[in-house]
Amino acid sequence: MALKLACIPAYNEEKTISEIVKKCLNYVDKVLVCDDGSTDxxxxxxxxxxxQVISHxxxxxxxxxIASLFESAQNQNADIMVTIDGDGQHxxxxxxxxxDILTQHNVDVVIGSRFLDNQTSTPRYRKHGIKIITSAANYGTNLPVSDAQSGFRAYSKNAIMSIHPTEQGMAVSTEILLKISNKGLSLAEVPITVSYEGNTSKQHPVPHGIAVLVNTLKYISVKHPILFYGFPGIALVIIGSILGYQFLDAYLNRDLVLLGSLMASIVLFLAGTILCMTSVILFTMATLIRERY
Structure with missing residues (x-):
């Protein structure tokens, strides 16, 4: 018999966790809650x-x-794993x-999207922030999803066994998308509704969004090092070389010492060289990893 799990990451969710667990048990065989150091x-x-509670x-x-929930699902040899937030949004x-989409269409991952069919009245500031992060994630993963930050997802057995998250923060959603892409797993989206009543977010949206975007760009830069480091590095080397030529021209032909041009030339040339070397190293490492796995 197929084992179906509902997995809930939770931090200080005593107001909502009971109802969510009871409702989830109507549709799955077991509910796993990862209590992430709650003080309530x-x-x-x-x-x-x-x-069943996993406690940090x-x-x-x-x-x-999320990583602890994946590990537990792997250890229990689960056939289906559904992740759902513990704050009552989902x-x-x-x-x-x-x-149903997971099994009927034989896909590996299904994401519940807030932005398909406009079923959810997402606050404007949140919608714009998520779309920026989603655009960045889509570029890095080549997965055309509409909601890269949705935590409401279903995973097949193949996906459960293939994905091993390492990111500790909210950027884990992007990390998982990157691993879905790298592993060649199939993916689908379905429209869902989300409730924002009660201001469920525990973090200020601006610094939180910036942190997620920065971490998202980190994962994308590793996958596309030539674009993120190589091209800017080449540009800096060229600019540094031009400034160096200007210094030499002024010194040899006009007896002028343009210290500003010299210093700028050295700094830009060195910075560009470091970026170019970084791109080559990351590209080599990424190629070796892809060939190995």
Missing amino acids: NTAKLAKENGA KKNQGYGAA DPDQIPVLM
């Missing part, structure tokens, strides 16, 4: 309502909770929608 009764209430002694981050009654 999240773990206690999750257990009381029928969940201290708060490590959303990505760390509706557990939509779990069958994701699982």
Whole structure:
């Protein structure tokens, strides 16, 4: 019999965790809750309502909770794993929608998107931020998703066994997309509804969004090192060389010492050389990893 799991990362979610666990149990065989160092009764209430709880002694981050849930699902040899947030944004009654697409269309990963069919009234600032992050993620992964930051996802057995997240923060969503792309896993999206009642976010959206975008760009830069480091490095080397030529021309032909041009030339040339070397090293490493796996 296929084992279906609902996996919930949770940090101080005592107000919502009981209801989410109970609803999830209507559609899966077991609910796993990763209590990420909560200081309230999240773990206690999750257990009381029928969940198996994985506890972190201290708060490590959303990505760390997702990694623990993946590891547990792998150890239990799960056939289907559905990740769903513990703050009440996602509706557990939509779990069958994701699982049906996963099984009926034989895909490896299904993402519940807030932006398909305009079913969700996402706050404007949040919508724009997510779309910027999604655009960056799409470029880096070549996966045309509409909601790269959605935590409501379903994974097949193949995906569960293939994905091993390492990112501790919210950028784990992008990291997983990158690994889906690298592993050649198939992916689909379905529209979902999301509730923003009660201001469920625990972080200020601006620094939080910037942090996620920076980490997203980090993963993309590793996959496309020539574009992110090589081309800018070549540009800096060329500019540095031009400034160096100007210094030599002024010194040899006009007896002028343009110290500003000399210093700028040295700095830009060295910076460009370092970027070019970085791009070559990362490109070589990425190629070796792809050939190995």
